[in-house]
Amino acid sequence: MPELPEVQTIVDELTNAVVAETIMSCRILRDSVIQGDSRHFGQILKNQRIEEIVRKGKYIVFSFSGSFWMVAHLKMTGKFILQNQSESPHKHDRVVFYLDNGRKLIFNDVRCFGRLELVEDLSAHSGLMKLGWDPWDNDLTAKTFLRKIRSRSIPIKTTLLDQSVIAGLGNIYVSEALFDAAINPTLEANSITERQVSKLLRSIRKILTLALKYNGTSISDYRRIDEKQGMFQNFLQVYGKEGQSCNKCASEIAKITQNQRSTFLCPICQK
DNA sequence: AGCGGAACCTGTCGGC
DNA sequence: TGCCGACAGGTTCCGC
Numbered sequence: 001m002p003e004l005p006e007v008q009t010i011v012d013e014l015t016n017a018v019v020a021e022t023i024m025s026c027r028i029l030r031d032s033v034i035q036g037d038s039r040h041f042g043q044i045l046k047n048q049r050i051e052e053i054v055r056k057g058k059y060i061v062f063s064f065s066g067s068f069w070m071v072a073h074l075k076m077t078g079k080f081i082l083q084n085q086s087e088s089p090h091k092h093d094r095v096v097f098y099l100d101n102g103r104k105l106i107f108n109d110v111r112c113f114g115r116l117e118l119v120e121d122l123s124a125h126s127g128l129m130k131l132g133w134d135p136w137d138n139d140l141t142a143k144t145f146l147r148k149i150r151s152r153s154i155p156i157k158t159t160l161l162d163q164s165v166i167a168g169l170g171n172i173y174v175s176e177a178l179f180d181a182a183i184n185p186t187l188e189a190n191s192i193t194e195r196q197v198s199k200l201l202r203s204i205r206k207i208l209t210l211a212l213k214y215n216g217t218s219i220s221d222y223r224r225i226d227e228k229q230g231m232f233q234n235f236l237q238v239y240g241k242e243g244q245s246c247n248k249c250a251s252e253i254a255k256i257t258q259n260q261r262s263t264f265l266c267p268i269c270q271k
Numbered sequence: 272a273g274c275g276g277a278a279c280c281t282g283t284c285g286g287c
Numbered sequence: 288t289g290c291c292g293a294c295a296g297g298t299t300c301c302g303c
Contacts, residue, residue, distance in 0.1 A: 003296065077280090077295085110282065113281095113297065161297090220295070261295095261297095
């Protein structure tokens with residue numbers, strides 16, 4: 001579910017709300033969401049002060065007063081919710097962190113794909129290790145991007161979903177960025193031109209910046225930590241718009257399947 | 272190495 | 288109303 005704008009929104013809100021708070025205790029309601037040994041999870045976190053929360057790709061990394069980190073991934077339906085301890089639980093709460101300010105931080109996840117993992121060595125984390133450029137990385141240019149993908153015969157859509165190339169894009173923003181750049185999602189990565197890549201990188205940065213400004217896209221599950229919705233769904237041009245008319249040329253938006261996932265495009269604008 | 276498909280889980284929606 | 292298949296914002300693993 002959450003892509004870069006949603007994860008960054010959550011990180012910003014968590015930073016304001018829980019940095020400098022201390023975890024008094026935690027309660028694990030579903031063992032499987034803890035990656036690794038869940039038995040010592042609560043014990044390790046007890047009395048830890050939250051020092052910093054940052055985003056890496058779609059991962060959320062918490063640092064503490066002790067010498068370890070908690071790496072969280074929300075996958076499709078994971079969320080963090082902040083409540084008063086007196087408030088009642090939700091159906092899909094999986095882990096609850098009780099804070100010393102009378103509030104509780106909840107990790108909630110309908111589908112249980114999301115994970116929380118304690119690590120002592122961040123640089124050895126298999127997921128973090130594989131992440132490619134951040135979209136705003138100065139090293140990400142049309143030339144370096146082309147060099148990285150030149151041996152790939154897969155569609156550009158699939159390439160953009162690969163977190164080891166650019167970290168943070170997902171199914172919504174890839175469709176939106178390719179529409180903005182007027183590039184057909186089925187175009188093979190190794191046949192894209194430098195001019196197209198330049199345009200694509202500009203579109204990616206533009207769309208992500210705008211989505212971040214509106215606190216992400218709430219279509220079904222994504223919510224902010226106070227359970228409010230993001231608002232970028234009101235600005236989507238193609239995602240989920242099959243059968244509707246294109247805002248640029250008025251022809252019909254199409255939905256196709258690539259690698260078992262939906263892709264949305266305007267067949268006329270994105271020839 | 273690169274690629275496609277299944278698997279991980281739960282819920283919702285549309286068709287019959 | 289009930290059942291059944293398709294689908295959902297992500298990633299990893301397995302086999303070719």
